[in-house]
Structures are given as structure tokens and as C-alpha cells.
Amino acid sequence: MAKHNWRRRLVARARRVEKTITDFLELPPEAALDLPRLTLVGDSRLLLENHRGIVTYQPELVKLKTSTGVLAIKGIGLLLLEIKPDAIALEGTIHSLEFSPWGRHEVT
Incomplete structure (x- = not known):
């Protein structure tokens, strides 16, 4: 401890x-x-810079690793448009964004 x-x-x-x-x-x-930077356009497009990879990818839930924790994007018809070493772009109908810092209970 x-x-x-x-x-x-x-x-x-x-x-x-x-x-x-x-x-x-x-x-x-x-x-x-190396902090994550989010750009949200309305409720339909999201760009995450400085990501560390994809944890979960489903049409209703996308979880992305960042240097400070896990970002969960919940919505409908979520689609990864672009994946680069330093940025991820996705679109669909985004209902919520939840952040879970490392060491805390992970977003479900």
C-alpha cells in the first residue's frame, strides 16, 4: 500500500x-x-488527439485510451472514420462522453 x-x-x-x-x-x-485533446462538432463528430489506442469498438460504445485514463463515447451508429497514430475521428449520434482516470473504476 x-x-x-x-x-x-x-x-x-x-x-x-x-x-x-x-x-x-x-x-x-x-x-x-501529451494530454488528450477533444474536438466535438455538434452531436455527430468527435476528434481525439493524443490517444493511446482503442479499448472497445461497437456501434453503441467506443472506448479509447488516453495518457490520463479511458474515454467512453456512447451513442448510436458510431463509426471510426480515421485512425492515425496521434488522432482518431469518429462520427455517429453521440449521446454521452464519460472519462475514467487511471486507477479509478473503469467506465462500463
Whole structure:
């Protein structure tokens, strides 16, 4: 248990240092810290940059890994339009977006 607390504190401290450096250099955090960037157009199109892969792909549910957790997109007729190493585009009728940080209960 203590081992995990030590690791969690170290990761939190590293994130604070990264944020301080990014703020100082006036860089966008999603580019410098490899944070996910979502672009949602209405309820029909989504672009996720800085993804880490696909966890689940179904017409009603798509789960994508990011550097900070899992993003679940729920809807109807979800279709992956484009998959690139750094971005994923999908379309369909999007009903909800749910984010589950690493270490927390995963979105179902």
C-alpha cells in the first residue's frame, strides 16, 4: 500500500513540474504534456488527439485510451472514420462522453 502512495506522489510531483515548465514557456498543455485533446462538432463528430489506442469498438460504445485514463463515447451508429497514430475521428449520434482516470473504476 505504501509503495503505491509513494508512486502516486512522485507522479503528481512530476505533473506539477511539467505544468510549471509549460506555463513558463507558454506552450499549449496538450502538446507539451501529451494530454488528450477533444474536438466535438455538434452531436455527430468527435476528434481525439493524443490517444493511446482503442479499448472497445461497437456501434453503441467506443472506448479509447488516453495518457490520463479511458474515454467512453456512447451513442448510436458510431463509426471510426480515421485512425492515425496521434488522432482518431469518429462520427455517429453521440449521446454521452464519460472519462475514467487511471486507477479509478473503469467506465462500463
